[in-house]
Amino acid sequence: MRLTAILPCLCALAAMVLCFLCMFAGNKPGFMEDYHMVTLNTSRSGQNFLDNSTFIPPGDNILTDALRNVSSSITSNINQAIDSLAAELGLSDFYSVHLLNYCSGAYISKPPTTTKNVTACSRPRALFHFDPTAALTRSLNTTTSHIGSITLSDLRWPTELSSGVIALRIAHHTAFILYTLSIVLAFLSFLSSFFALFFAGRLSAALNLLLAVPALGALLLASAVVTAVVVRAADVVNMYGYRVGVEAKRGGRFLAMTWAATGVGLLEVLWWCGECVVGRRWKRMGRGAVVDGAAAQPVGH
Numbered sequence: 001m002r003l004t005a006i007l008p009c010l011c012a013l014a015a016m017v018l019c020f021l022c023m024f025a026g027n028k029p030g031f032m033e034d035y036h037m038v039t040l041n042t043s044r045s046g047q048n049f050l051d052n053s054t055f056i057p058p059g060d061n062i063l064t065d066a067l068r069n070v071s072s073s074i075t076s077n078i079n080q081a082i083d084s085l086a087a088e089l090g091l092s093d094f095y096s097v098h099l100l101n102y103c104s105g106a107y108i109s110k111p112p113t114t115t116k117n118v119t120a121c122s123r124p125r126a127l128f129h130f131d132p133t134a135a136l137t138r139s140l141n142t143t144t145s146h147i148g149s150i151t152l153s154d155l156r157w158p159t160e161l162s163s164g165v166i167a168l169r170i171a172h173h174t175a176f177i178l179y180t181l182s183i184v185l186a187f188l189s190f191l192s193s194f195f196a197l198f199f200a201g202r203l204s205a206a207l208n209l210l211l212a213v214p215a216l217g218a219l220l221l222a223s224a225v226v227t228a229v230v231v232r233a234a235d236v237v238n239m240y241g242y243r244v245g246v247e248a249k250r251g252g253r254f255l256a257m258t259w260a261a262t263g264v265g266l267l268e269v270l271w272w273c274g275e276c277v278v279g280r281r282w283k284r285m286g287r288g289a290v291v292d293g294a295a296a297q298p299v300g301h
């Protein structure tokens, strides 16, 4: 019985659970919504028209007409009108991207905090990637806005924003595959650590190390790829979105969770390294004792 194997056993289990949560966070409304990869704040899209409403030529189109109406209601009650600006247009306030799907909903601002009310999530898909244009078009199609039917081009939606985010689809798919691999390897590593509870010795420590290292490798790659996707997506959205009042926020908690999984994976590898080294030293001391004949018991036994 090797009770010390409980620690790497727990590490492997924790890494597996954290990977699962990275994968399934936000896959249905209200389930770990705060653990999003990126959130697009669209609550003020259309703001660019309002800021410049004096420049809107009269009778340009139905949208500018309606926005002028919204604009005039803002003068009467600025906060209320701005909160509902996205809704006026038929959009959600936010679109949060997860590994398997995206969710959308409305902000509920109750000073000093703002919370999210998720109203819809897309169906989880294995090889999912986020397409902002499709997501917003879907909102415009399904919501009846106060203004009538408008399209993203009415809003002068920047195409660079969508193409920049869609360019990340291969990386997003890669992250999904690496998380799947991480879960499988962490599970195998958990099993072998569990058996190591009953089979002490250097061989079992070495075998465990042999499984723990690829599990750590997959975790490390998954976390690195997903971090790159998150950082790049937020940058692209902020770069092109400011013109239409859209901003993006990185999912700090999601990143913390994936790197925590990597951390416990590393701890497990270090532990098994230590067991290998310590096991060898004990064995050498044991053999020395036999050769020397009447030598004393190995220390630290």
Ligand SMILES: *[C@@H]1O[C@H](CO)[C@@H](O)[C@H](O)[C@H]1NC(C)=O
Pocket (backbone or CB within 6 Å): 041, 042, 043, 044, 107, 114, 245, 246, 247
């Ligand atoms: C959304 O963006 C607007 C400005 O674009 C900002 O005033 C508001 O606080 C943001 N909301 C959240 C919840 O981040």
Ligand SMILES: *[C@@H]1O[C@H](CO)[C@@H](O)[C@H](O)[C@H]1NC(C)=O
Pocket (backbone or CB within 6 Å): 052, 055
């Ligand atoms: C306002 O609109 C005018 C004409 O459409 C444009 O030339 C100007 O750059 C706009 N200003 C801002 C701040 O968007």
Ligand SMILES: *[C@@H]1O[C@H](CO)[C@@H](O)[C@H](O)[C@H]1NC(C)=O
Pocket (backbone or CB within 6 Å): 062, 065, 066, 069, 146, 147
């Ligand atoms: C804007 O307001 C005017 C007068 O209040 C109204 O006649 C017009 O239909 C409104 N336009 C839209 C697009 O709501």
Ligand SMILES: *[C@@H]1O[C@H](CO)[C@@H](O)[C@H](O)[C@H]1NC(C)=O
Pocket (backbone or CB within 6 Å): 108, 117, 118, 119
């Ligand atoms: C959240 O949204 C749902 C559906 O739109 C609505 O019924 C519910 O009242 C909202 N919750 C809050 C706290 O506003």
Ligand SMILES: *[C@@H]1O[C@H](CO)[C@@H](O)[C@H](O)[C@H]1NC(C)=O
Pocket (backbone or CB within 6 Å): 134, 137, 138, 141
């Ligand atoms: C939205 O509606 C337009 C035409 O009404 C259609 O061409 C488009 O495919 C629809 N988009 C989605 C995402 O349903």
